[in-house]
Amino acid sequence: MTIETGEKESKKSGKKTTRGKYIPNLAEFYFKPTHDWSVQKAKRNYEQAPDKLGSLELDTICFKDCVIGMRDIPDSSIDLVIADPPFGIDFNGKSGAYNRKDDFVVSGYEEVDESYGDFTLRWMKGLPRVITEHGSVWVFSGWNNLESILHAARVMGLETLNHLIWKYPFGVYTRRKFVTSHYHLLLFVKNIDEYFFNKIEHYPQDVWEIKRRYRAGQRKNSTKLPLEVVERCIDFSSKPGDVVLDPFMGNGTTAVAAKSSWRHFLGFEMNVNLKEIIRNQISSVSPGEGYTPYATRLPSVDELAERYPKAYREYLKREGQNE
Numbered sequence: 001m002t003i004e005t006g007e008k009e010s011k012k013s014g015k016k017t018t019r020g021k022y023i024p025n026l027a028e029f030y031f032k033p034t035h036d037w038s039v040q041k042a043k044r045n046y047e048q049a050p051d052k053l054g055s056l057e058l059d060t061i062c063f064k065d066c067v068i069g070m071r072d073i074p075d076s077s078i079d080l081v082i083a084d085p086p087f088g089i090d091f092n093g094k095s096g097a098y099n100r101k102d103d104f105v106v107s108g109y110e111e112v113d114e115s116y117g118d119f120t121l122r123w124m125k126g127l128p129r130v131i132t133e134h135g136s137v138w139v140f141s142g143w144n145n146l147e148s149i150l151h152a153a154r155v156m157g158l159e160t161l162n163h164l165i166w167k168y169p170f171g172v173y174t175r176r177k178f179v180t181s182h183y184h185l186l187l188f189v190k191n192i193d194e195y196f197f198n199k200i201e202h203y204p205q206d207v208w209e210i211k212r213r214y215r216a217g218q219r220k221n222s223t224k225l226p227l228e229v230v231e232r233c234i235d236f237s238s239k240p241g242d243v244v245l246d247p248f249m250g251n252g253t254t255a256v257a258a259k260s261s262w263r264h265f266l267g268f269e270m271n272v273n274l275k276e277i278i279r280n281q282i283s284s285v286s287p288g289e290g291y292t293p294y295a296t297r298l299p300s301v302d303e304l305a306e307r308y309p310k311a312y313r314e315y316l317k318r319e320g321q322n323e
């Protein structure tokens with residue numbers, strides 16, 4: 001990676017000046033997140049967040065069809081949507097191919113019983129109305145449903161900002177084709193001029209390598225996302241105090257990620273068998289417990305120095321320090 005710092009030639013001597021030279025990786029030493037909040041400020045935003053949800057209660061899960069439930073959400077009241085819809089591949093969550101013990105998998109997973117395209121159009125229809133002008137929508141999708149989701153987003157007038165790949169070192173064994181070990185994460189925004197994006201890393205790439213954790217011996221919905229993946233969506237696309245909607249709550253991953261990072265949540269889930277699991281998951285974290293200001297999550301100067309010694313020497317020079 002190279003950073004353009006605007007190389008200039010001294011008019012008088014014709015020599016290159018140090019200032020403005022192309023120094024790969026130097027910009028990383030100076031990077032700061034676009035937005036940041038101290039723990040106290042994040043907590044205050046969370047506690048003082050206006051309740052915009054009308055008849056719906058903040059920080060709750062409604063056990064009903066999200067298409068029906070979303071009708072009760074007031075206009076422009078949701079800052080971020082994280083949606084991991086059912087796969088629509090006749091997946092009943094009990095497949096032995098996934099190497100799981102059926103006893104630990106909660107029954108009642110609600111699958112799609114119409115064409116995936118129609119289902120996607122129905123649940124995505126409500127999104128542009130409920131999200132704010134600065135709002136974003138993250139949709140998780142396997143490659144098989146991608147077409148339906150991109151189509152529905154276009155029909156709804158959502159703008160595609162990024163198409164990310166979540167790569168995990170896991171996949172169902174195959175004989176005559178490649179093992180699928182990635183997922184698509186589509187990032188849509190309502191208003192391309194107004195959307196919120198917090199650049200919390202200097203070089204945030206669109207391929208995320210995050211392990212799926214195998215949680216042996218725990219009861220769960222069959223398709224739990226890793227918390228880290230959902231946390232990243234929240235960190236880049238929302239502020240402390242914002243409201244995050246998950247129309248397909250599953251095990252409550254989005255609720256846990258939101259609560260522990262000073263965000264509020266609202267969720268829908270049709271499988272009532274998940275009630276207890278979701279309740280336990282949510283009460284296992286306290287508000288803001290996972291939150292630290294974004295600047296503190298960046299690599300330290302010492303770490304950067306080890307990675308980029310040349311850029312470090314230049315950094316010291318610019319800072320007027322000796323090695």
Ligand SMILES: C[S@@+](CC[C@H](N)C(=O)[O-])C[C@H]1O[C@@H](n2cnc3c(N)ncnc32)[C@H](O)[C@@H]1O
Pocket residue numbers: 064065066067084085086087108109110111221223224225226247248249250251252253254268269270271
């Ligand atoms: C892929 S799972 C979500 C998993 C979740 N992201 C997690 O980490 O646990 C999809 C969930 O959507 C639920 N579901 C399916 N259709 C629904 C609908 N119309 N409204 C609400 N929930 C629905 C299923 O029962 C299932 O739990």
